[in-house]
Amino acid sequence: MRILINIFTNFPLVAALLGVLIAQGLKPFIHKLLHGKWNIASVLSTGGMPSSHSASVMALTTAVGLRHGLSSSLFAIAMTLGMIVMYDAAGIRRHAGEQAMAINKLEAEFEKHIESRGPSHHFHWKKSKQLKEMLGHQPTEVLAGAILGICIGVFTWRLW
Template structure:
């Protein structure tokens, strides 16, 4: 028994090449980045609809409608499920990641943003001679309402489904 197992035998390669161009045909990766980008882009318009003002800072900011983080992780999980099925470890990992991110966005980060809003209001009411009266305000739009998280999740599902139809398999 002089059988030799090589690295190639232990880790069989996939049928697709691992060239840099394959990054652009990686359904989960492309879907996740596209969902994030669309989510951030939509925030400019949802802010305009709600506040009647254009705010280009929304392209890079957190919080707001829809949750681009939720769109990203949902697109990732759905794309993995569509491509590899729902029985694998990669899908399980992506679903758990999505659940943690969406829970955090609508829980911890939402409440941290509300705390920042309250603290900013308190600091504004301090007398000018108080040492904290001139500190920079805390960022308020940190988290998301459950509706914003759900909208991001729907966006992620739609993007992954549409990308599955457009990327070569």
């Protein structure tokens, strides 16, 4: 029980957790606003607006900066971690998602080609599970998550 009390009195940790929860909770509403339809499953998905990774690390970074100062080593560590996570979300993970889209498209085209050859051909094609395409974020989604995270960090600091 004491561990839980210690965790919930650590306001940078609470800010980071709130960053994830609030960003994920906003995704269905933003999806509705942008696309005109609800996507409740987006609460549990990666990718989309806003980036919960960015919101979480920037809430943490902001909270650490407010508690320990912008010239502290802890802030430097949090900021470096945040920059790496946001770069990864907008770069490497987004590119992996784009590659998954291309592979899924190639696989679908190959399957059509095999089916067009007719049943006389005894080539067996077993379609693999479709790769997940929503992995990363557009830069605007990362930026929105970062701004949300900063606001959450400041709001959490004000509450403490």
